[in-house]
Amino acid sequence: MTLKELNFFYKLCDNPQVTQVAQELSISQSAISLAVKSLESKLNEQLFDRVGKKLILNERGRYFKEKTISHYLALKDSQSIFQSNKLAGNIKVASSKTISNYIMPDIYYNFLSEYKDVRFDISTINTTKIIEAILNSTLDIGLIESNTTNSNLIKEKLCDDELIIVTSDKSIQSNQFIDTINKKWILRETGSGTRDIFINNLGEYSKDIDIFMELQDFEEIKTVLLDNKDTITAISKLAVQKELKEKKLFEIKLKNLEFKREFHLVYHKNKSKSLLFQTFVDFLKSKF
Numbered sequence: 001m002t003l004k005e006l007n008f009f010y011k012l013c014d015n016p017q018v019t020q021v022a023q024e025l026s027i028s029q030s031a032i033s034l035a036v037k038s039l040e041s042k043l044n045e046q047l048f049d050r051v052g053k054k055l056i057l058n059e060r061g062r063y064f065k066e067k068t069i070s071h072y073l074a075l076k077d078s079q080s081i082f083q084s085n086k087l088a089g090n091i092k093v094a095s096s097k098t099i100s101n102y103i104m105p106d107i108y109y110n111f112l113s114e115y116k117d118v119r120f121d122i123s124t125i126n127t128t129k130i131i132e133a134i135l136n137s138t139l140d141i142g143l144i145e146s147n148t149t150n151s152n153l154i155k156e157k158l159c160d161d162e163l164i165i166v167t168s169d170k171s172i173q174s175n176q177f178i179d180t181i182n183k184k185w186i187l188r189e190t191g192s193g194t195r196d197i198f199i200n201n202l203g204e205y206s207k208d209i210d211i212f213m214e215l216q217d218f219e220e221i222k223t224v225l226l227d228n229k230d231t232i233t234a235i236s237k238l239a240v241q242k243e244l245k246e247k248k249l250f251e252i253k254l255k256n257l258e259f260k261r262e263f264h265l266v267y268h269k270n271k272s273k274s275l276l277f278q279t280f281v282d283f284l285k286s287k288f
Contacts, residue, residue: 005039006072008032009047013065016054088117089276094133095143096193097218098161098236099263100124104143107287111280118276126216128191134268140277142266143284145193145236156265156281158288163198163259164237165252166244169229174253178205181252183232184212186221197261198234205257225249234259263288 011021012032022029036055040047047061057065095104101124108120125133127146133139135152148155167183188195199206212231215221218239225231226248243249265284271277 001039001042003075005035008035009039010069010072012048012055013057016056018053018055087115087276087279090119090121091280092121092140094123094125094130094139096127096130096145097124098145098194098239099143101218102238107284111283126189126191127193134266137268140267140271144264144266145261146196148266152269153266154269158263158265158285161261161263162237163194163234163261165232165234165254166225166240166249167229167232167252168225168249170250172252174251175255177256178254179208181232183230185209186213186215186224186231186233187211189214189216194234194236197259201257201259
């Protein structure tokens with residue numbers, strides 16, 4: 001059954017004069033009659049008694065009205081939901097670890113404080129999985145740490161970032177070549193943006209890196225480093241600001257390499273840009 005058929009039904013419930021209802025709605029009497037017959041056919045019930053030119057609600061019609069009127073009114077209200085509040089809805093967002101842990105919490109909080117009818121479905125996954133989810137249209141927005149050139153993605157730069165080399169061994173000398181560092185490398189798992197940037201920038205030095213352990217979380221990596229001075233990692237400067245300040249971890253400057261990267265916002269090229277979507281994207285850019 002359609003909203004139009006139901007609309008005619010409820011109008012006739014209040015006024016059995018088909019001629020008057022037709023005039024009120026600026027349509028023909030036959031259009032109303034056909035709609036009512038269609039509704040009755042779908043329900044396999046007669047809702048009105050035909051008395052002259054009147055349609056009088058019968059016992060089955062009264063029962064149908066009683067059971068459906070609240071749902072009909074709710075559906076009518078739903079037609080105007082987005083007219084009265086364009087900034088309402090649920091956004092699916094996924095961020096890679098650095099962005100999720102050290103940047104996004106305050107952004108989510110501030111946006112929700114300003115737009116109270118918005119909800120977020122938030123995930124923290126690595127860059128590879130974010131891109132897969134965007135391409136499969138199971139995610140609205142992705143925030144990633146590595147570059148991508150997929151033709152089905154729209155990519156917008158948010159800010160610059162830098163990976164640094166750190167260890168808990170304060171005796172180690174800074175300003176040296178990476179292949180002279182004799183420590184066990186603790187890295188993120190394959191598919192993470194941090195790892196990809198590090199490995200891709202090593203070039204010929206990648207053969208000199210002893211990857212001793214792979215972990216999925218920066219806090220786990222920092223725990224291993226803090227407990228074991230013979231370990232080392234490449235990590236976003238954002239992730240170790242506190243430990244550097246407290247002199248629990250120490251940066252090793254390199255002579256021959258640097259690890260610059262960009263944080264990007266990505267979404268599918270066919271993504272519809274609602275007012276809510278565009279407002280959140282603009283908000284993200286301003287905060288980064």
